Amino acid sequence: xxxxxxxxxxxxxxxxxxxxxxxxxxxxxxxxxxxxxxxxxxxxxxxxxxxxxxxxxxxxxxxxxxxxxxxxxxxxxxxxxxxxxxxxxxxxxxxxxxxxxxxxxxxxxxxxxxxxxxxxxxxxxxxxxxxxxxxxxxxxxxxxxxxxxxxxxxxxxxxxxxxxxxxxxxx
Numbered sequence: 001x002x003x004x005x006x007x008x009x010x011x012x013x014x015x016x017x018x019x020x021x022x023x024x025x026x027x028x029x030x031x032x033x034x035x036x037x038x039x040x041x042x043x044x045x046x047x048x049x050x051x052x053x054x055x056x057x058x059x060x061x062x063x064x065x066x067x068x069x070x071x072x073x074x075x076x077x078x079x080x081x082x083x084x085x086x087x088x089x090x091x092x093x094x095x096x097x098x099x100x101x102x103x104x105x106x107x108x109x110x111x112x113x114x115x116x117x118x119x120x121x122x123x124x125x126x127x128x129x130x131x132x133x134x135x136x137x138x139x140x141x142x143x144x145x146x147x148x149x150x151x152x153x154x155x156x157x158x159x160x161x162x163x164x165x166x167x168x169x170x171x
């Protein structure tokens with residue numbers, strides 16, 4: 001069986017080059033599995049990790065998800081080797097991103113994470129972005145980890161309401 005890692009890497013680079021927002025490892029894996037470009041999740045994860053290690057892709061870990069974006073070096077590499085991606089695969093990717101772009105963007109535009117602060121409290125960090133611009137960036141300090149987790153979970157559900165409330169009260 002030929003080495004599939006270069007194939008996976010080119011597809012990943014192409015996908016990341018076609019969006020103006022980050023994609024998560026899960027989003028890329030879902031596409032690859034759905035289109036049956038792979039049935040080997042571990043090899044796909046290896047390809048992503050090698051792209052990160054080579055500096056072709058930047059990975060940011062945020063609350064159980066790794067958000068990926070292509071680097072300048074990755075764009076350069078794709079410009080050299082992108083012609084090795086079959087036209088039908090490029091068409092599949094472009095169609096998938098066109099059909100699912102809004103959903104994919106929304107999944108990565110609302111972020112929440114928490115950490116234990118040096119004071120012993122927990123800080124819930126909440127972000128809402130639109131087209132890469134941070135609309136809201138809030139950090140709340142709370143005494144208990146469970147509260148921080150709850151805040152992060154509720155932010156995912158209620159961020160629009162909270163943003164609208166803040167805007168209506170502050171403007």
